[in-house]
Amino acid sequence: AQSVTQLDSQVPVFEEAPVELRCNYSSSVSVYLFWYVQYPNQGLQLLLKYLSGSTLVKGINGFEAEFNKSQTSFHLRKPSVHISDTAEYFCAVSDSTQGGSEKLVFGKGTKLTVNP
Amino acid sequence: DAGITQSPRHKVTETGTPVTLRCHQTENHRYMYWYRQDPGHGLRLIHYSYGVKDTDKGEVSDGYSVSRSKTEDFLLTLESATSSQTSVYFCATGVGGARETQYFGPGTRLLVL
Numbered sequence: 001a002q003s004v005t006q007l008d009s010q011v012p013v014f015e016e017a018p019v020e021l022r023c024n025y026s027s028s029v030s031v032y033l034f035w036y037v038q039y040p041n042q043g044l045q046l047l048l049k050y051l052s053g054s055t056l057v058k059g060i061n062g063f064e065a066e067f068n069k070s071q072t073s074f075h076l077r078k079p080s081v082h083i084s085d086t087a088e089y090f091c092a093v094s095d096s097t098q099g100g101s102e103k104l105v106f107g108k109g110t111k112l113t114v115n116p
Numbered sequence: 117d118a119g120i121t122q123s124p125r126h127k128v129t130e131t132g133t134p135v136t137l138r139c140h141q142t143e144n145h146r147y148m149y150w151y152r153q154d155p156g157h158g159l160r161l162i163h164y165s166y167g168v169k170d171t172d173k174g175e176v177s178d179g180y181s182v183s184r185s186k187t188e189d190f191l192l193t194l195e196s197a198t199s200s201q202t203s204v205y206f207c208a209t210g211v212g213g214a215r216e217t218q219y220f221g222p223g224t225r226l227l228v229l
Contacts, residue, residue, distance in 0.1 A: 006158075009156075032214055032215050034217075036220075042222060042223075043206055043208075043220030043221050043222050043223055044159075044206070044218075044220040045219075045220065046218075049215075049217070051215050090158060094214035094215070095214055096214055096215065101214070102147075102212060102213055102214045103161055103164070103174065104161070104218060106158040106159040106160070107158055108156060108157060108158040
């Protein structure tokens with residue numbers, strides 16, 4: 001079974017500052033990793049995902065994430081945030097092994113608030 | 117985006133009454149999912165479907181049932197609603213597979229009094 005820990009439940013930052021949202025996972029098997037974003041009063045949408053290959057993954061809206069297998073982490077970063085990035089961000093994992101469960105396991109979410 | 121709609125978008129009901137939430141998709145995705153979102157818990161899988169009439173339980177399935185008689189519709193039923201089922205419910209769809217993206221509907225806010 002997999003589990004996901006998002007280390008910060010809330011992250012306030014000022015506009016144009018850099019931000020890092022932390023995600024650690026636990027799994028006995030290899031995994032795929034995802035970041036989803038939920039804007040206020042909306043459903044979730046995919047920001048980016050790591051499947052294989054380069055450990056640095058670029059997503060939409062200038063976000064990127066780095067997969068670190070030794071530290072079992074998949075932290076999300078943006079060099080300069082905008083007010084419109086205010087949202088809740090969810091890290092998720094799935095089992096990448098043949099015949100493994102196809103279900104996504106989500107973290108509890110991190111609320112990013114960008115202040116002017 | 118995947119065309120995913122949920123109905124109703126908001127519902128208030130009383131303890132002990134049955135409630136059915138509907139998810140409708142126009143993308144012909146094989147897989148459909150029901151999640152609930154609660155503060156401090158993130159999203160938790162209730163049930164999912166991998167085809168017409170093919171469903172399976174998720175992490176928090178007690179008190180919920182589902183049905184899928186057509187590819188495009190996935191129904192979630194609370195047989196006898198309880199206050200602990202007050203939540204925001206999200207439907208998602210996908211082509212299936214652990215590497216694939218899931219596409220989410222706008223959610224249904226359910227309040228059980």
